[in-house]
Amino acid sequence: MENFSLILAIVVVTALAFxxxxxxxxxxxxxxxxxxxxxxxxxxxxxxxxxxxxxxAFLSVEVANTISKGLVDETGIRPEVxxxxxxxxxxxxxxxxLVGLPSSSSHALMGGLIGATIASAGMGAVHGDVxxxxxxxxxIAAPIVAGVAAMLATRLSYSLGRKADGKAAxxxxxxxxxxxxxxxxxxxxxxDAQKTMGIITLALVAGGAVAPDSDPPTWVILSAGLAIALxxxxxxxxxxxxxxxxxTDLQPQQGFAxxxxxxxxxxxxxxxxxxxxxxxxxxxxxxxxGLGRKGGVVRWSTATRMFVAWGLTxxxxxxxxxxxEYVTGLGDWGTALVAxxxxxxxxxxxxxxxxxxxxxxxxxxSDEPAGVxxxxxxxxxxxxTGTVTEDLTATIPGPPATTEPAAPPAAV
Amino acid sequence: MKIDWEALGSxxxxxxxxxVGLVALFTLGIMGLSRQxxxxxxxxxxxLAVTGAYAxxxxxxxxxxxxISLIVV
Numbered sequence: 001m002e003n004f005s006l007i008l009a010i011v012v013v014t015a016l017a018f019x020x021x022x023x024x025x026x027x028x029x030x031x032x033x034x035x036x037x038x039x040x041x042x043x044x045x046x047x048x049x050x051x052x053x054x055x056x057a058f059l060s061v062e063v064a065n066t067i068s069k070g071l072v073d074e075t076g077i078r079p080e081v082x083x084x085x086x087x088x089x090x091x092x093x094x095x096x097x098l099v100g101l102p103s104s105s106s107h108a109l110m111g112g113l114i115g116a117t118i119a120s121a122g123m124g125a126v127h128g129d130v131x132x133x134x135x136x137x138x139x140i141a142a143p144i145v146a147g148v149a150a151m152l153a154t155r156l157s158y159s160l161g162r163k164a165d166g167k168a169a170x171x172x173x174x175x176x177x178x179x180x181x182x183x184x185x186x187x188x189x190x191x192d193a194q195k196t197m198g199i200i201t202l203a204l205v206a207g208g209a210v211a212p213d214s215d216p217p218t219w220v221i222l223s224a225g226l227a228i229a230l231x232x233x234x235x236x237x238x239x240x241x242x243x244x245x246x247x248t249d250l251q252p253q254q255g256f257a258x259x260x261x262x263x264x265x266x267x268x269x270x271x272x273x274x275x276x277x278x279x280x281x282x283x284x285x286x287x288x289x290g291l292g293r294k295g296g297v298v299r300w301s302t303a304t305r306m307f308v309a310w311g312l313t314x315x316x317x318x319x320x321x322x323x324x325e326y327v328t329g330l331g332d333w334g335t336a337l338v339a340x341x342x343x344x345x346x347x348x349x350x351x352x353x354x355x356x357x358x359x360x361x362x363x364x365x366s367d368e369p370a371g372v373x374x375x376x377x378x379x380x381x382x383x384x385t386g387t388v389t390e391d392l393t394a395t396i397p398g399p400p401a402t403t404e405p406a407a408p409p410a411a412v
Numbered sequence: 413m414k415i416d417w418e419a420l421g422s423x424x425x426x427x428x429x430x431x432v433g434l435v436a437l438f439t440l441g442i443m444g445l446s447r448q449x450x451x452x453x454x455x456x457x458x459x460l461a462v463t464g465a466y467a468x469x470x471x472x473x474x475x476x477x478x479x480i481s482l483i484v485v
Contacts, residue, residue: 059484133415141420149428153435161439168445176438176472183479190483256438261431263479268426271482274419 007079010339011203014086016227019196021093022105023053023231026192028239029102029262029282030185033289035363036244037255039177042235042360048178049185050233056189057225061197061215077206080328080335081116082199087342088112088321092313094349100238100246100358101306104277106195107313110135115318119325134275139310142265142276143284150261150285154292157253173252180259187266188278189228196224237358243283244363246302248290258282258289280310434475441468 030052031045040048089105089112096103110131117125161169197216204210210217216224244250250258262278262285269276283306290298328335444458444465451458 056483137415137420141424145424145427148424149431152428153431156432157435157439160436161443168449169442172438172442172445179472179476183476183483186480187483253439257431257435260434260438261427264431264434265423265427267479267482268430269423272419272423272426274416274423276423 005079005207007083007335008203008207008209010335011079011083011086011207012200012223014083014090014339014342015196015200015203016223018086018090018093018105018109018199019193019224019227020231021090021097022109022192022196023050023228024234024236025093025097025102025105025231025239026188026278027232027235028243029278030181030188032240032243032282033250033255033259033286034177034181035240037173037177037250037252039174039252039255040181042237042240042363045181046233046235046360048182049188050229052182052185053189053193053232054225054229056186056191057193057197057221057228059186059190061194061221077117077202078120079203079207081120081325082113082203082206083335084116084119084325084328084338085109085112085114085321086199087324087338088115088317088319090342091320091345092317094346096309096313097236097238098349098353099305099309100242101309102239102243102279102283103306103309103313104139104279105192106277107135107139107310108317109195109199111314111317112321114314115321115323116325118318119322120329135314138269138274138276139280141274142269142280143287145269145276145284146261146265146281147284147288147291149265150258150288151292153257153261154254154289157257158293161253170252173256176256177252177259180256180263183263184259184266184278184282185232187263187270189225191266191270191278193224193228196227197221200224235360235363237360237363238353241358241363242302242306243286246299247283247286247306248296248298250286250289251293254289254293254296257292258285261285261288430475434472437468438472441465441472444468 027046027049030049031040034040035042035045039045086109089108092103092108092111093105114126114131197220200220201210201214201216204217204220205212205214248254262282265276265281265285266278269281283303287298287303290296324338324341327338442465444461447461448458448465451461
């Protein structure tokens with residue numbers, strides 16, 4: 001490792017930071033429904049998910065290899081480019097976490113990578129067709145596929161299982177949810193921890209520390225697994241609340257159908273070679289399950305905000321990545337500036353998040369999720385009149401007017 | 413640019429069939445157990461329902477095991 005320069009060390013640390021944000025951003029995917037239906041206590045759920053993520057990280061290196069050997073030309077990529085890409089991805093992850101919206105960490109990462117590559121090597125270095133086939137189409141297909149499957153499964157479950165009640169049923173749905181949530185966690189570990197491994201390996205290749213086309217070194221696998229597990233354990237409670245409570249109200253049957261659909265879609269898609277985003281699949285299946293129950297409602301205002309976030313993920317991360325790459329190109333002080341900017345804006349986002357804390361204790365309270373910025377957006381979005389049926393037991397309170405619509409913190 | 417519609421279609425089909433099938437199996441299993449619960453409350457037993465229920469759960473467990481094997485390999 002004689003070529004291990006300072007910039008490489010910075011890239012590795014930033015990549016692990018991204019991995020960490022990826023972990024707490026995506027806890028919701030595996031555990032939101034399990035937590036909101038009460039199948040597992042919040043803390044137990046995130047602990048289980050963290051362990052399975054860690055295990056999953058060690059299971060294969062295939063995804064890591066697609067990243068480090070596929071999307072962009074390896075030749076001519078400098079470690080600074082990867083650093084810039086990671087800055088874009090981390091900031092987008094933190095921002096969406098702040099407003100409590102699930103969005104794909106992979107898209108953020110790809111966006112950052114694309115933006116930084118364009119700023120560094122021009123449009124030609126990005127494979128545009130890969131962008132469409134691997135990013136755009138899957139983003140539209142995933143929620144539809146998972147949603148339709150979850151909706152039909154929910155319908156069936158309610159019509160078949162009318163006579164299923166009592167203790168046995170409750171215990172059964174609980175076990176079923178835990179099993180499918182475990183599968184999602186495991187799959188997430190193999191997929192997303194490996195993305196970071198791929199990125200670190202890409203940086204090591206770019207910096208000349210390992211030979212091109214090599215598999216990730218063991219220390220990379222270990223640290224990436226630990227970072228994602230730690231992030232998962234800390235739990236992105238804001239996103240869990242949106243996914244488990246904000247989109248729709250889930251009963252155990254629905255939670256089970258949603259989680260089974262998500263697990264199936266994720267496994268089927270990666271196995272059949274048409275990778276779909278975990279976040280998109282889970283969100284879709286939660287909405288499908290919401291629609292599948294008679295009298296179930298999907299809060300389209302929340303869903304719309306989520307879709308908007310999905311659409312913005314790639315360009316926003318790309319923009320930040322491109323800007324960061326431009327600044328790092330100015331010299332070593334530029335790189336330092338970007339690093340300081342990253343730390344400062346992360347701290348700022350964290351500080352804003354403390355104004356309204358969401359954690360294990362209040363994650364499944366029935367309030368509409370109302371983050372700082374969410375409140376501001378909700379104020380302009382019309383409420384879902386007409387969709388709230390008499391079936392709701394609790395009325396949804398209007399967005400509390402306690403927080404002033406603060407400006408989004410230090411976005412760019 | 414080549415969009416692999418075939419792969420997307422098969423993902424859709426497989427996901428739909430597997431999800432609905434699994435949920436149906438699982439629901440049947442739970443129905444069996446509920447029936448046993450009701451029968452036990454009245455002092456009887458429903459051996460057939462319980463056997464069926466465990467067969468359903470075994471099939472679900474097999475699906476989960478297959479899922480894990482997909483992740484590992």
